[in-house]
Amino acid sequence: ETGVTQTPRHLVMGMTNKKSLKCEQHLGHNAMYWYKQSAKKPLELMFVYNFKEQTENNSVPSRFSPECPNSSHLFLHLHTLQPEDSALYLCASSQDVQGLSNTEAFFGQGTRLTVV
Amino acid sequence: GQQVMQIPQYQHVQEGEDFTTYCNSSTTLSNIQWYKQRPGGHPVFLIQLVKSGEVKKQKRLTFQFGEAKKNSSLHITATQTTDVGTYFCAGPRNYGQNFVFGPGTRLSVLP
Numbered sequence: 001e002t003g004v005t006q007t008p009r010h011l012v013m014g015m016t017n018k019k020s021l022k023c024e025q026h027l028g029h030n031a032m033y034w035y036k037q038s039a040k041k042p043l044e045l046m047f048v049y050n051f052k053e054q055t056e057n058n059s060v061p062s063r064f065s066p067e068c069p070n071s072s073h074l075f076l077h078l079h080t081l082q083p084e085d086s087a088l089y090l091c092a093s094s095q096d097v098q099g100l101s102n103t104e105a106f107f108g109q110g111t112r113l114t115v116v
Numbered sequence: 117g118q119q120v121m122q123i124p125q126y127q128h129v130q131e132g133e134d135f136t137t138y139c140n141s142s143t144t145l146s147n148i149q150w151y152k153q154r155p156g157g158h159p160v161f162l163i164q165l166v167k168s169g170e171v172k173k174q175k176r177l178t179f180q181f182g183e184a185k186k187n188s189s190l191h192i193t194a195t196q197t198t199d200v201g202t203y204f205c206a207g208p209r210n211y212g213q214n215f216v217f218g219p220g221t222r223l224s225v226l227p
Contacts, residue, residue: 033214043159043204043217056214090158098208098215102147104161105215 003027006091006108013081014116021076021111023091031097032074033105034066038087049074050097081115088112120207122218130226135195137221139188139205146208148188149215150179154201162190162203195225 004025013019025032034046048056049068063085065077074091092105119142129135139148147166151159163172165181165188172179178191192199202220 042219045214045216048214092159102164102166102208104149104164105151105159107158107160109158 004091004093004106004108006089006111008111009109010112010114012114012116013078015081015083017081018077018079020078021089021091021113023074023076023108025072025074025091025093025106025108027093027095027106029093029095029106030071031094032068032071033092033094034074034076035090035092035107036087037090037110043090047076048097055097078113081113083115086113086115120205120216120218122205122221124221125219126222126224128224128226129195131197132194135192135199135223137190137203137205137223139190139218141186141207144185146185148181148185149206150188150190151204151206151217152201153204153220157201159204192223195223197225197227199223200225 007022030051032049036044036046045058046060047066052068052071063080067075088110090110091108094105095103121140123138127135147164149164150162152162153159163179165179168185169183170181176193180189188205190203200223202222204217204220206215206217208215
């Protein structure tokens, strides 16, 4: 629909599990983002990639590990998560990094993550 | 750092009533964007405002950027049930930096 596809849509994992979230954009954009959205906090920017290079890490715990093999794909590797990490994880992309170009962000439908 | 605040947090209106949400920044914004997120959905871009005092309209939606570029508003005339959702404003944390989102205003429309 939006040109940004996230898989899986839902994920339940134990605190000792390792899992990965995948994001793919078909818009030819250069910048990609990971956001966390929980009930108690507004959209939190986690990571920013521009031309495959990480340009921002907003003090995210190391149990979240991003990977951007090319401008179209973005992964978020998860390990030893805590129940408070349960949230909706949204991927987004924009033509260029938003702060520099003021372009709009296109969001994927998100992965609803539950840590048990 | 820069903070973006929105009021109200929640708003319940009867269908046909008007609705307004306000966005305030602690610092001057170079521009501001508005997004809408339907229940169970993802944020979708609505509009961007750049100029001081700018007003833009999309059918029943009117967006305004303050003269000092530190506040913005979204006004919906004659709400419909399709307007239900959370409306977010977003602005750059600092010049050239990535956007920070406000906490959003959740709109409920009673038929």
